[in-house]
Amino acid sequence: MQRRYDIDALRALAFALLILYHCAMLYVADWGWHLKSEHLSQPLQIPMLFVNRWRMDLIFLISGLSVHFLLRGTSLGRFVAQRSWRLLLPLTFGCLLIVPIQPYAQGVANGLVEPGFVDFLIRYYHFQPWPKGAFDGWQYGFTWNHLWYLVYLWVYTMALAALLPLFRNRVGRRLHALAVGLRGWKLMILPALPLAAFTFVLAPLFDDTGDLIHDWYRHSVYFTVFLYGYWIGNDSGLWNELVRLRKWTLGLALGLFGFYLTLVIVLPDDIPALLQNSVWLLRNLYVWFAICAILGWGHALLNRPFRWLPWATEAVYPWYVLHQSLIVLIAYWILPLKFGPVAEPAIVLVGTVAGCFVLHEIIRRVPLLRPVFGLKGARRGDRKSAANFQDVIPANAGIQ
Numbered sequence: 079m080q081r082r083y084d085i086d087a088l089r090a091l092a093f094a095l096l097i098l099y100h101c102a103m104l105y106v107a108d109w110g111w112h113l114k115s116e117h118l119s120q121p122l123q124i125p126m127l128f129v130n131r132w133r134m135d136l137i138f139l140i141s142g143l144s145v146h147f148l149l150r151g152t153s154l155g156r157f158v159a160q161r162s163w164r165l166l167l168p169l170t171f172g173c174l175l176i177v178p179i180q181p182y183a184q185g186v187a188n189g190l191v192e193p194g195f196v197d198f199l200i201r202y203y204h205f206q207p208w209p210k211g212a213f214d215g216w217q218y219g220f221t222w223n224h225l226w227y228l229v230y231l232w233v234y235t236m237a238l239a240a241l242l243p244l245f246r247n248r249v250g251r252r253l254h255a256l257a258v259g260l261r262g263w264k265l266m267i268l269p270a271l272p273l274a275a276f277t278f279v280l281a282p283l284f285d286d287t288g289d290l291i292h293d294w295y296r297h298s299v300y301f302t303v304f305l306y307g308y309w310i311g312n313d314s315g316l317w318n319e320l321v322r323l324r325k326w327t328l329g330l331a332l333g334l335f336g337f338y339l340t341l342v343i344v345l346p347d348d349i350p351a352l353l354q355n356s357v358w359l360l361r362n363l364y365v366w367f368a369i370c371a372i373l374g375w376g377h378a379l380l381n382r383p384f385r386w387l388p389w390a391t392e393a394v395y396p397w398y399v400l401h402q403s404l405i406v407l408i409a410y411w412i413l414p415l416k417f418g419p420v421a422e423p424a425i426v427l428v429g430t431v432a433g434c435f436v437l438h439e440i441i442r443r444v445p446l447l448r449p450v451f452g453l454k455g456a457r458r459g460d461r462k463s464a465a466n467f468q469d470v471i472p473a474n475a476g477i478q
Contacts, residue, residue: 081383082147082312082381083380083381083382083383083384083387084376084377084379084380084381085140085143085144085376086387086390086391087376087380087384087387087390088136088140088372088373088376088380089137089140089144089391089394090387090390090391090393090394092133092136092137092140093137093394093397093398095129095133096133096137096398096401097397097401097405097430097431097434098427099126099129099130099133100224100401100402100405101405101423101426101427101430102122102125102126102423103126104405104409104423104426105117105118105119105122105423106118106119106122106123106126107119107120107122107123108120108123109123109126112180112181112183112184112213112214112223112406113183113184113187113406113409113410113413115409115413115422115423116413116416117418117419117422117423124339127339127342128335128339131361131364131365131368132364132365132368132369132372134227134300135273135299135300135303135365135369136303136368136369136372137227138230138231138234138300138301138303138304138307139303139304139306139307139310139369140307141231141234141304141307142234142238142303142304142305142306142307142308142309142310143307143308143310143311144307145235145238145304145307145308146307146308146309146310146311146312147311147312148160148161149242154239154242157239158235158236158239161232161235161236162232162236163449164452165228165231165232165235165452166228166232167449167450167452168225168228168395168399168449168450168451168452169222169225169228169229169232171450171451172222172225172228172399173220173221173222173225174203176225176399176400176403177221177222177223177224177225177403178198178199178202179195179403179406179407179410180213180221180223180402180403180406181202181208181212181213181214181215181216181220181221181223182195182198182199182202182213183406183407183409183410184212184213184214184406185198185208185212185213185216186410187410188211188212188213190208190209190211190212190213191208191209191212191213202219202220204219205218205219205220206219207219214288215289218289223402224398224401224402225399226288226290227398229290230290230296230297230300231304233290234300234301234304237301238304238305238308254309257306257309257310258309258310258311258313258315258316259315259316260316260319261319262319262323265316265319265320265323265370266323266326266327266330266366266367266370267363267366269306269366270362270363270365270366270367271362272302273299273302273303273362273365273366274358274359274362274363276295276298276299276302277295277299277358277361277362278355278358280294280295280298281295281358283295284296303369317373317377320370320373320374320377321374321377321378322374323370323374324370324371324374324375324378327367327368327370327371327374328367328371328374328375330363330367331364331367331368331370331371334360334363334364334367335364335368337360338357338360338361338364341357341360342357345357392442392453393434393438395451395452395453396434396437396438396441396442396451396452396453397434397438399451399452400433400434400437400438400451401430401434404429404430404433404434405426405430408425408426408429408430408433409426412425412426441453442456
């Protein structure tokens with residue numbers, strides 16, 4: 079089977095966008111985050127909103143796609159064991175040693191944590207509640223912050239593994255055939271309807287808590303697109319249709335976002351339920367149009383062995399684990415220095431990218447560090463090529 083380079087490339091680009099998005103969270107006005115600069119921007123909300131609606135849906139869909147490829151040629155038990163090791167070890171390591179700088183910086187900025195990182199860690203590792211509002215997760219005594227994705231992905235992967243016997247029976251195969259057989263307007267509309275239904279029913283009941291147990295709205299959406307990715311797999315007919323529709327889906331996504339943004343701006347916060355559901359329907363259609371456009375254009379333009387792709391495939395996992403802590407650390411250092419509205423974000427972005435690059439180059443060369451950042455153990459002759467490595471969203475086409 080030919081390797082699907084476009085999936086590897088989309089994965090790398092999606093996480094690169096995530097790093098840029100988190101850097102911008104320091105500067106977007108009216109959106110809460112761990113730290114905020116004094117150089118806030120209202121217009122920045124527009125591109126942030128454009129990306130915000132589909133960025134994690136796309137990442138979970140690509141995760142499901144990669145699981146589809148990983149399950150080929152391996153037993154279910156081996157798959158579960160490998161996925162658990164590759165997700166839970168970096169999660170544990172990251173929560174204990176990479177993430178703590180984030181609650182520390184946030185707590186100090188909020189005036190609820192005393193300066194002194196070592197003293198903070200001693201208190202932090204007791205896993206006892208902190209003063210109210212000290213940092214995100216204060217009530218639990220610790221936080222996984224941006225590493226929530228690893229927890230959710232592990233849960234969804236285990237759920238999929240449990241459901242596989244149902245997907246592989248006669249009824250499951252029939253439903254799969256119907257799903258990958260969608261064409262034209264059906265492919266552009268029907269998959270968005272369950273996402274809209276979840277929004278109608280669950281969004282008013284469950285906030286985006288990020289605590290896994292009480293996050294049922296996001297679970298419904300993210301697990302659904304995760305399943306979409308698994309079902310899409312490598313079906314050539316469906317991928318050819320996504321390519322054929324790519325201009326339509328891109329145009330519809332851009333047009334619908336403009337209309338949706340207008341409604342967000344002009345409508346008051348409290349609107350009738352029917353009107354609110356109409357806005358949510360438009361939002362979910364926009365999300366699915368955007369994802370279809372990204373997949374279609376990605377398959378048309380990115381399904382080739384770019385020279386940078388093996389390195390990027392390996393780099394995704396360590397960069398993901400490291401990036402937000404670097405953003406917060408750099409911001410914690412430089413925000414008090416009162417750099418201007420151009421120099422400050424430039425320092426944050428360049429410092430984050432440089433830090434991720436340097437640390438990744440160290441990590442990939444140290445055998446003990448590789449597994450705790452999600453990388454497989456190096457084999458002889460592999461040091462100069464990342465082509466045989468898998469990251470959090472494993473490489474495809476059966477390469478192990």
